[in-house]
Amino acid sequence: MHMDDDGAPHGNILVVDDTPANLRLLAGMLTEHHYKVRPVPNGTLAIGAAQAAPPDLILLDINMPGMNGYEVCKALKSAPQTRDIPVIFISALDEVTDKVKAFEVGGVDYITKPFQFEEVMARIETHLTLRWLRQKLEEANQYLEKRVQERTAELVRLHTASDRFVPQEFLNQLNKQTITEVHLGDQVQREMTVMFSDIRSFTTLSEQMTPQENFNFLNNYLSRIGPIIRQHKGFIDKYMGDGIMALFPEGIDCALDAAAGMRKEIAYYNQTQLASGKPQIRVGFAINTGSLMLGILGEERRIQGTVISDAVNVASRLEGLNKLYGTTLLTTLETLSRVRYPAQVHYRIIDRVRVKGKNQATVICEVFDGDPDERFAQKLATRDLFEQGLNLYAEKQFPEASRAFEQVLEQNPHDQVAHLYLERIRLRALDGVTESWSGIETLHDKYE
Secondary structure: OEEEOOOEEEEEEEEEEEOOOHHHHHHHHHHHOOEEEEEEEEEEHHHHHHHHOOOOOEEEEEOOOOHHHHHHHHHHOOOOOOOOOOOEEEEEOOOOHHHHHHHOOOEEEEEEEOOOOHHHHHHHHHHHHHHHHHHHHHHHHHHHHHHHHHHHHHHHHHHHHHHOOOOOOHHHHHOOOOOOHHHOOEEEEEEEEEEEEEEEHHHHHHOOOOOHHHHHHHHHHHHHHHHHHHOOEEEEEEEEOEEEEEHHHOOOOHHHHHHHHHHHHHHHHHHHHHHOOOOOEEEEEEEEEEEEEEEEEEEEEEEEEEEEEEEHHHHHHHHHHHHHHOOOEEEEEEHHHHOOHHHHHOOOEEEEEEEOOOOEEEEEEEEEEOOOOHHHHHHHHHHHHHHHHHHHHHOHHHHHHHHHHHHHHOOOOHHHHHHHHHHHEEEEEHHHHOOOOOOOOEEEOOOO
């Protein structure tokens, strides 16, 4: 169907009438007005013609041999390919019941014979126009639906992309659904656990690789540990070269489980490195729990999410202390006091320190779950003896403390912390200690 310049619709019309004279009359009139006309003499042929090549409109007689017009219309409306074709009944029947039935089976109009040509044309043009407008509306709706789908997909891609820069979990903590809701200065205070992780001696390792190899190596490593953090209900707040900072809103247990999973993955990774003749890596962890302020910092043109907290500073310092102690996972006694099932966590107190930038002493603990089996067994077997030496050291009983740490080393020769205390005892014996000394070490180096 098309429209003339004057707006009149011209299309394909199927005329169905068992009277040849009526067919010729209607076909002739419609052809003169530039309609394409297909005349058929009965209902069976009409259904076949309509299904083979659906017309734009059907003029349908009622009283015909075989199938009457009502039956033909009902059959057309039951088929998907013909149900939307407008049907105008044209019949000598003029009872109200006849007309009502025509509309009930799906007709859009009813013309009574004998008909006036002008009336027939007016009704045809009206229904063709309505059909044409419906088709245009459907096309417009389809176009709009397609654009909505495309726009929705684009928004999903943008949201997914923004989520890679600002984790959705971070936005959730700010009670925001999307990055577009975030404003400079948004902030909230929450208690949660923070984890720092860092590859040991990465600078040395990095010097042996090209820039591209460095990025490939780090992305491969991070792609292994990121899913483990998410699996244990945490999220990475920021990447710091070879290090990460992750947050665990549900607490220390999730962080410890994530650290254990990461250590297993790193052990597997090192096996593949060893098999291919490539260097293995060592990773240090630190976990601390406390009150954190999460918020949006920056200025009008550039903002970013960040976390400000003394608990974050402590975790950062602890992670650096792994180098001093030769440990893998450090935390504080205060943090461990929040563990849901303490008996399932194997740890030992290794130091009481006053870290640079902090006034209060921190009791540092080593969690040795995840150590190689032999080291784990050695630390577990010497834990009480080590704690005895630590207490004797704090009480200034240096000879007795020295003997305790030496006994620890007899069972665990690789215990770097025990070696550290023997060195401290040697220095104390040379320099002496004040009467107020209580065994708390002041660390002037961040060990980062």
